[in-house]
Amino acid sequence: MSPATPAIAIAPRDPLPPPPLPDATARWAIFLDVDGTLLDFADDPLAVQPDAPLLALLHALRQVLDGALALVSGRELADLDRLFASSHWAAAGLHGLQLRHADGSCRHFTVAAAAQAHIRDVARTLAARFDGVQVEDKHAAVALHCRRAPAQLPALHEAAIALMAQLPGYELQPGNLVLELKPSGMDKGRAVLELLRRAPFAGRRPVYLGDDLTDEHAFASVNARHGLSVRIGAREPSLAAFTLAGPVAAEAWLTRVLDALTHGASTHVRIPEGDPPEGDPARQP
Numbered sequence: 186m187s188p189a190t191p192a193i194a195i196a197p198r199d200p201l202p203p204p205p206l207p208d209a210t211a212r213w214a215i216f217l218d219v220d221g222t223l224l225d226f227a228d229d230p231l232a233v234q235p236d237a238p239l240l241a242l243l244h245a246l247r248q249v250l251d252g253a254l255a256l257v258s259g260r261e262l263a264d265l266d267r268l269f270a271s272s273h274w275a276a277a278g279l280h281g282l283q284l285r286h287a288d289g290s291c292r293h294f295t296v297a298a299a300a301q302a303h304i305r306d307v308a309r310t311l312a313a314r315f316d317g318v319q320v321e322d323k324h325a326a327v328a329l330h331c332r333r334a335p336a337q338l339p340a341l342h343e344a345a346i347a348l349m350a351q352l353p354g355y356e357l358q359p360g361n362l363v364l365e366l367k368p369s370g371m372d373k374g375r376a377v378l379e380l381l382r383r384a385p386f387a388g389r390r391p392v393y394l395g396d397d398l399t400d401e402h403a404f405a406s407v408n409a410r411h412g413l414s415v416r417i418g419a420r421e422p423s424l425a426a427f428t429l430a431g432p433v434a435a436e437a438w439l440t441r442v443l444d445a446l447t448h449g450a451s452t453h454v455r456i457p458e459g460d461p462p463e464g465d466p467a468r469q470p
């Protein structure tokens with residue numbers, strides 16, 4: 186008989202806990218990633234559609250938060266507004282390249298039409314080398330989707346890295362079975378901090394739900410503001426302090442948050458509202 190193979194013990198990271206619920210007096214500001222957080226993934230980026238209960242929940246939650254709820258997405262603002270009927274909401278699109286405050290004022294990075302056409306051509310030429318890779322033209326940025334051909338991702342990634350040297354001012358943003366070519370200098374963490382400087386977000390405790398690599402920037406910002414960072418799914422490593430299993434669990438938790446803020450929750454866990462540090466813009470009303 187051959188000797189038994191010795192067992193190798195790898196200590197897993199302690200599982201993250203679910204996020205706590207607020208009490209009725211909590212002053213939260215909620216930031217929500219979209220794909221993989223509120224919506225399950227689909228093969229085609231255009232095929233997703235929030236259902237009526239999710240839309241009703243988000244609109245009610247935003248109301249009870251006095252407007253302090255924002256979508257923070259890699260999608261364009263126009264796409265978010267089409268999906269969520271949210272044209273009057275604060276929101277960040279294209280990973281923060283587009284930003285709309287709650288008063289309707291906007292701050293957008295602009296990209297000249299010629300530069301947009303160039304990046305689109307470069308992306309299409311690259312995608313044509315890989316069967317099954319789908320191009321999503323987001324004007325200022327372009328996404329190369331591998332959901333229909335996941336095996337192409339490593340080679341596409343390698344080719345895209347080599348290409349970036351010829352695209353000054355652009356960076357490669359990997360995501361869930363997607364690679365994005367986007368203007369550099371903006372990320373979701375900066376977008377969240379920008380929104381937190383203005384009403385109705387200023388002075389509230391930030392709560393961020395997200396599933397993807399791009400959401401890690403936002404987790405870092407929210408952690409630095411004594412907020413709640415919530416990873417959707419099991420991706421590791423992550424800076425998040427809490428986790429929920431997927432979009433269904435996220436919607437269920439947001440429903441309980443709405444209930445707690447509206448009626449008060451009998452089983453809630455009270456968490457101290459940490460003060461932002463001295464000099465932090467979030468201290469301003």
Ligand SMILES: O=P(O)(O)OC[C@H]1O[C@H](O[C@H]2O[C@H](CO)[C@@H](O)[C@H](O)[C@H]2O)[C@H](O)[C@@H](O)[C@@H]1O
Pocket residue numbers: 218219220221222225226227228229230231233257258259260261321323328330331332360361362363365397399
């Ligand atoms: O920041 P998010 O709101 O999560 O947006 C990130 C990207 O989401 C979309 O792509 C992802 O969802 C698609 C639809 O389920 C899926 O087909 C794709 O594989 C995912 O990567 C969107 O199409 C991108 O523009 C966003 O940047």
